[in-house]
Amino acid sequence: MRQVVEQLEASRIREVANEGLGRADVLKFWFGESDEVTPGFIRDTAVASLQAGETFYTHNLGLQELREALAAYTDKLHPGRGAGHWFDRLAVSSGGVNGLMLASQALVEAGDEVIVVSPAWPNLVAQPLILGAKVKTVPLRVQADGPRAGAWVLDMDALLAAITPSTRLLVVNAPNNPTGWTLSAAEQRTILAHCRRTGTWILADEVYERLYFADDTPNGAAPSFLDVAEPDDRVIVAHSFSKSFLMTGWRLGWLVLPPALTAAIGKLIEYNTSCAPVFVQRAATVALQRGDEVTPALVAHLRHCRDTLVPLLRALPGVTLAEPLGGMYAFFRLAGQDDCLAVAKRLVREAGLGLAPGSAFSPEATGWLRWCFASRDTDRLVQGVERLRHWLAAQPPAAS
Structure with missing residues (x-):
C-alpha cells in the first residue's frame, strides 16, 4: 500500500457516529445532510427511467x-x-466529491504545491495528498469581539502571501463547511487577480452556493467565481445536487470548466467511472427544471432552522458562536471543553446528542463543534439544545 494512503486519517465524524450505532435515542446532527427525503417528483423520474430500461x-x-x-x-x-x-x-x-477529485487529477502532479483555505471538509485536503501533492493550509481567523464574535474570516494578506508562482492549485470552499464563512465578490476578484499573476489554478467548491442567507445578491445565491472569472481563466467550480436539491444519496455533481479542459475531464471520467447512471441524470434533469419547487422553500426552511438554533445556543453559558451566512451548520466553541473529539463522543454517550468535532476539519478548529441544522422538525433542534444545556450543567466547575 502507498504510504500516503496508509497515513490518511480516518473520518473523525464517522468515529463519533460509531459511538451511537444502534441507539435510536440519539439526536443525530453530525452528518452534512438534511433529514428530508428527496422530493417525490424527482424519485418518480428515476423510477420511470429504470422502468423504461435506461440501464x-x-x-x-x-x-x-x-x-x-x-x-x-x-x-x-x-x-x-x-x-x-x-x-x-x-x-x-x-x-460533487468525484468532481473535485477529477479536477485535482487533471491539475495536480506529485510534488506540486496545493494550498487549501481551512477549516475545510477533510476531502479537500486528502484528495491532493493522495495524488502526492504537498498541501499547505491557510487558516481563517476567528473574530474575538464585536457583533460577529466567533465568526471565521479570511486573512487576505496571509492568503496572498502564501500563493506564489510555485503554487499549482488553490482550493477554497465558500460558503464554507464547517464555519459558514463566505467570500465576497471583492475578495474573489482580489484572489483571482493574484492567481492570474502567479499562474495558480483555483478550484472553487461552491456546493453551498444556494444555501445563502444574506440579502446582498440579486439572485439570492452566494458570490461565485463564475461571476468574476473570464472563460479561459484558470478556474474550476465544483457543484453538487446533494444540498440544494436534497439529493445527497444520489451521488451526482458537475464541474464548470475552461472550455479547453472539458475534453480532458471527459477522458478522466472514462477512466474513473465511465459515466454517471442514466436514471440519476434523468432525476437531476427534472430537479433542475422544477427547482423552484424545491430550493427556495428549502433555503427558507434552513434560515428558520438557523434562526431557531443559533439564539438558543448563544444563550448557553460559555458558547462562542456567530450566525452563519451560508451553509447548513452552526459552528461553535464551548469554553473549557478543548478536546472536541472527546466531548463529541461524551455527548453521544451521556446526552444522546450527535455533533461533529471541529478537529475533523483542521487543527485550528480543535475545540469547536459543528451542528448540522438541516432538520425537518425544528423541535429536534430545541430538544438538542436542552440536552446540551443539561449536560453542561452536570459538568464539574473548571479548576481555578
Missing part, C-alpha cells in the same frame, strides 16, 4: 438533456452570457 452507458460528460438544463440553470444564476456559453464548459460527475 446502459451514456456520454462521459453527461446526458445532453442534463447538460442543457445545467447550462440554463447556470445562466439563470450568473446571467449575461446565455446558456450556450456554458454548455461546452460542463462535465457531469458521480457526486
